[in-house]
Amino acid sequence: MSLSRLLENRNFLGFLFMLPAAALLLVFLTYPLGLGTWLGFTDAKIGRAGVWVGLENYIYLFGDQVARLSLFNTVFYTAVATTVKFALGLWLALLLNKNLPFKSFIRAVILLPYIVPTALSALAFWWIYDTQFSIVSWGLVRLGLIDHYIDFLGDPWLARASVIVANIWRGIPFVAICLLAGLQTISPSYYEAAVLDGATPWQMFRYITLPLLTPIIAVVMTFSILFTFTDFQLIYVLTRGGPLNATHLMATLSFQRAIPGGALGEGAALATAMVPFLLAAILFSYFGLQRRAWQQ
Amino acid sequence: MASVQIRDVVKNFGDTKILHGVSVDIADGEFAVLVGPSGCGKSTLLRMIAGLEEITGGSISIGGREVNQLPPKERDIAMVFQNYALYPHMTVFDNMAFSLKLAKVPRAELDKKVARAAEILGLQQLLERYPRQLSGGQRQRVAMGRAIVRNPQVFLFDEPLSNLDAKLRVQMRTEIRELHQNLKSTSVYVTHDQIEAMTMADKIVVMRDGHIQQVGSPLELYDWPANVFVAGFIGSPSMNFLPATAVEGGDKTQILLATGDALTLPYLVEVVLGQPLLLGLRPECCRLEATGDGVDAEILVIEPTGADTVLICRVGKTDITVVLHQRTMFKVGDRVKWLPDLARAHLFNEGSGERVAIAPR
Structure with missing residues (x-):
């Protein structure tokens, strides 16, 4: 087949355009x-350059206290931050x-936290949390x-709460604007x-807004979970995982x-261990997103 | 069931006046149609009755009770929207049952009411479907079913047929009319289509630019239009208007057309001699003859519709429509005589557009 003939073939052209x-x-x-x-x-x-060691890294990490703690931190961080981001974001929307x-x-003001580079806003929070x-x-x-200054980033639970607050501040605009x-x-x-049917504002939210918003909520929350689970910048600037590894997420520990x-x-290996969790989040969205019977 | 009184109702959106003091009485069980071109304020008036728009001035009463300050759900009305506004995530059953569920109606009674509405509208087979799985006409029926289950004092319809194709529209027109005859509920129906108004209404309210032009039964409006606007709006094809001047009083009024032809009306009207007038004639109120004592006319277009023949003729500088209830031998380009039936003619004041009264004898 000549080149000019080839260039008129739809499939070949499609393949060509797909290559880049x-x-x-x-x-x-x-x-x-x-x-x-x-x-x-x-x-x-x-x-x-290493040699193949099979599952040795994973077995080691499974027994490693710090790695286990980082898994707990990540799940805790993601669960609390995304829940609050969802609630506040929906309220704002x-x-x-x-x-x-x-x-x-x-609306423009609401978007601000999203526009500022994370490293920069993390520095601002560092200053806000300074001892x-x-x-x-x-x-x-x-x-x-209170009568003495709080050591926000010095106490394990306070530090966890502090980084979560910073993450929420940073993540709300995305949720609010999408919703x-x-x-x-x-x-x-x-x-x-619904007003004519006699619905109260709460009933309108419960029976009209929420069901019609579910498909969007599924997408937005999946992305929110993915972003939060893989968060690195905020933690690395604010605490570097400290104190006593209390704020080490899997991403920061993996880099560390x-x-x-x-x-x-x-x-x-630690980074790869995050994949199953992310896949679970994507599957959640896949099933949450499946067309409902009522959708067009 | 209840009557609806609308008294001097005014509506402003900011500085824009939408309704300028509108008053209508709708009797118990009456089917009233608000009709007018778009932007005349008819939908706004309907939404004010429903409670979806605030009332700037005047009052609206339903069943003798002023509802100005009442929220929609306490007005005991139901509304059918132009786009039906069926909840997309609810089945037909749930759409119809929603208001009853909110009112905490017991399950057995709810089932009974929905079943009854479904039976009236022939929706029994569709109760488990979602709105997107329905045709336009079926959605329309569900929207009506949603109104029927509540057994309201007043039904409000906001251009409910305008999203349907022509054939279905005619069919649904009859269905709504039949439904009204069975339920005998007071209904207010908004449309821009004068044929819908003529065929469905007990009482037509013609509106324009936030003013009521005329209120009356379909035939009253057809036979006695109060002004040029109503005369031209009601009836299809529209009434013909020819400029004329009153030239003689005496026993019978004589008018002179712009073509120079003088016509003698079979009655005396109250006009000032020399006053500019508009002679209004419905397309079917005249004859065409090949020769004889009439006004010169030239045939421009012939449209046979089967039962009738519609002809567009030029009289002087005006194009007029003529409807003949038989087939015609005339051809396009023929010069003919136009013989208006002056006993059925209307005279309007050219400046104000108001109907000219027949002089008392």
């Missing part, structure tokens, strides 16, 4: 993922969906509620019909072990 995207995916997604998985089964260290004065201005200069401690002392978009697709005539610690294989 496929190349990008292979180089930047598949290769690193494959390499990471492979490294997890080796005893590679920085400066030393409902507020913004009403006819507020200065609506577009308020000597914390504005929160200062305010509470001035109000007479707001979802709310705006709901026709106002359903609410008019692999790069500063030099144990590439172990770090890679």
Whole structure:
């Protein structure tokens, strides 16, 4: 077949146009993922190509107290942060969906935490949580509620709570704006019909808004879980996993072990261990997203 | 069941006046149709009766009770929306039962009421379906079923047929009319389609730019339009209007058409001589002759519809429509004589558009 004939073939052209995207995916997604998985089964260290050791890294990590703690931290961090982000984000979206004065201005303000680079906002939080200069401690002392400054990042549970608050602050805009978009697709005539049917505002939310918003909620919350579960920047700037590894997430610990610690294989194994959890989140969205009988 | 009184109702959206003091009485069990071109305020008035829009001024009473301050659910009304507004995530049954569930009606009674509404509308086989699985006409029926189960004092319809195709619209028109005859409930129906108004209404309210133009039964409006707007809006094809001047009083009024033809009306009307008028004639109120004592006309278009023949003719500088209840031998381009039936003619004041009264004898 001549080249000109080939160029008129739909399938061949489609393949041709697909190649750049496929190349990008292979180089930047598949290769690193494959390499990471492979490294997890080796005893590679920085400066030393490893050899295949099978499941040795995983067995070691399973018995490692710090690794177990980081798994607990990650699950706790994700569970609390995404729940609060969902509740506050939905509340904000409902507020913004009403006819507020200065609506577009308020929407822009809500997006701010999302626009600021995470590392930068983490620095701001670091300052807010500082043992000597914390504005929160200062305010509470001035109000007479406490008599000495709080060591936000020094106590394990306080540190966990502090990083969760920072993550919530950072993640709310995404949830709120996506849910707001979802709310705006709901026709106002359903609410008019519901008013005539005698529904109270709560009943309208419960029987109209919530069911019609479920598909969007499923997508948004899946992404929110994925982002939170793999969080790295906030923790690394705020606590580096401390105190006593109380805020080490799997992502930060994996980096800690692999790069500063030099144990590439172990770090890679830890990172790979996150995959089943992420897959579970995606499956949740897959089933949550499945078209309901009523959907178009 | 209940009557609806609308008294001097005013509606403003900010600085924009939508309704300028509208008053209508709708009797118990009456089927009233609000009709007018888009933007005339008819839907706004309906939504004010429903309680979906605030009342800026005046009062609305249902069953003798002023409802201005009552929330929609306490007004005892049900509404059928133009887009039906069926809840997409609920089955037909749940859509119809929703208001009863909210009112905490016992399950057995709820089942009975929904079953009865489904039977009236022929929806028994569709109760488990979702709205998206229904045709336009079926959705329309579910929307009516949702209104029927509540057994309200007043039914409100907001252009319920405008999303249906022409054939289904005619069919649903009859169904709604039949439903009204069976349920005998007071109904307020909004449409921009004068044929819907003519065929369905006990009482038509013609509106334009936030004012009521005329209220009356379909035939009253057809035979005695109060002004040029109503005359032109009601009836299809529309009434023809020809500019004319009153030239003689005496026993019978004589008018002079712009073509120079003088016509003598069989009655005396109250006009000032020389006053500019509009002669209104329905398309079927005239004859065409090949020769004789009539106004010169030229045939421009012939549209046979089977039973009738519609002809567009040019009289002077005006194009008029003529409907003949038989087939015609005339051809396009023929010069003919137009013989209006002046006993059925209408005269309007050209400036104000108001109907010119017949002088008392």
